[in-house]
Amino acid sequence: MISEPAGRKTDAPLFPFLLTSLYSGSSGNAWLVRCGPRSFLVDAGKSARTLTRALAFCGVEPEDLDAVFVTHDHGDHISALPVFSARVPCPIYATEETASTLTACGVFRDRIGILPAGGSARVGEVTVRSFPTPHDAPGSVCYRFETDEDACAVATDVGRVTDEVFACLCGCRTVGVEANHDEERLRSGPYPYPLKRRILSDEGHLSNAACAALLRRLAENGAEEVILAHLSRENNTPALALAAAREALSGFPHVSVRAAAPAAVVEAEVLCRR
Numbered sequence: 001m002i003s004e005p006a007g008r009k010t011d012a013p014l015f016p017f018l019l020t021s022l023y024s025g026s027s028g029n030a031w032l033v034r035c036g037p038r039s040f041l042v043d044a045g046k047s048a049r050t051l052t053r054a055l056a057f058c059g060v061e062p063e064d065l066d067a068v069f070v071t072h073d074h075g076d077h078i079s080a081l082p083v084f085s086a087r088v089p090c091p092i093y094a095t096e097e098t099a100s101t102l103t104a105c106g107v108f109r110d111r112i113g114i115l116p117a118g119g120s121a122r123v124g125e126v127t128v129r130s131f132p133t134p135h136d137a138p139g140s141v142c143y144r145f146e147t148d149e150d151a152c153a154v155a156t157d158v159g160r161v162t163d164e165v166f167a168c169l170c171g172c173r174t175v176g177v178e179a180n181h182d183e184e185r186l187r188s189g190p191y192p193y194p195l196k197r198r199i200l201s202d203e204g205h206l207s208n209a210a211c212a213a214l215l216r217r218l219a220e221n222g223a224e225e226v227i228l229a230h231l232s233r234e235n236n237t238p239a240l241a242l243a244a245a246r247e248a249l250s251g252f253p254h255v256s257v258r259a260a261a262p263a264a265v266v267e268a269e270v271l272c273r274r
């Protein structure tokens with residue numbers, strides 16, 4: 001009997017991006033972005049030991065990483081790198097401004113590839129683009145990962161949704177987006193006024209409401225898997241962030257939403273992939 005080759009029965013990507021939050025929040029941030037044989041890290045907060053353990057939980061050894069991309073030079077995004085960079089052979093990409101902090105912290109300069117805001121890097125079949133973010137760290141960026149078939153992006157530590165931040169995320173099937181605080185909680189909470197002002201500023205962090213409004217626009221442009229990230233322990237709860245997001249996405253039942261955790265691995269939930 002001769003049978004026809006099965007072929008691909010759906011329009012699902014051949015190598016879909018798989019987005020995983022290794023840990024998230026002001027105590028430390030790291031994302032794992034996988035696509036077929038490729039593995040990338042975005043940010044490396046906490047310690048090299050904690051990062052290595054979280055990667056191992058996902059079945060990834062540090063030597064398996066194809067590249068590390070650093071968003072900005074705040075400690076919750078880079079603190080593992082001085083030790084971790086000595087253990088991984090792959091390049092570490094950052095803007096010039098972030099790179100100068102990394103070298104001052106002990107990362108060897110020859111390990112760092114300069115990727116300016118607005119620039120792109122090609123790693124195998126994956127193109128990685130960086131976009132400037134409004135945040136109180138010089139040279140702060142977010143990243144978008146693309147193949148011919150699929151796209152994934154992560155954007156945290158953004159004071160507001162600029163055209164560039166939206167361009168980074170728009171059209172991606174999988175996104176990690178900041179939902180830092182419930183504005184009411186932050187305003188009425190115990191933080192000193194200067195800190196509240198910083199978080200609420202255009203160069204601070206994204207609120208649940210701003211995140212929710214963004215997610216609706218992203219769902220209209222193909223987003224299907226969402227991880228809410230960088231939730232404040234003091235000024236937010238996963239329930240509050242998820243409720244705001246799910247309400248905004250009530251007309252998009254095919255979009256899955258999860259909340260990242262400070263000390264647990266959270267993988268994007270697959271509802272549509274076949």
Ligand SMILES: [Zn+2]
Nearest residue numbers: 074135137157
């Ligand atoms: Zn920051």
Ligand SMILES: [Zn+2]
Nearest residue numbers: 026074076157
């Ligand atoms: Zn941060």
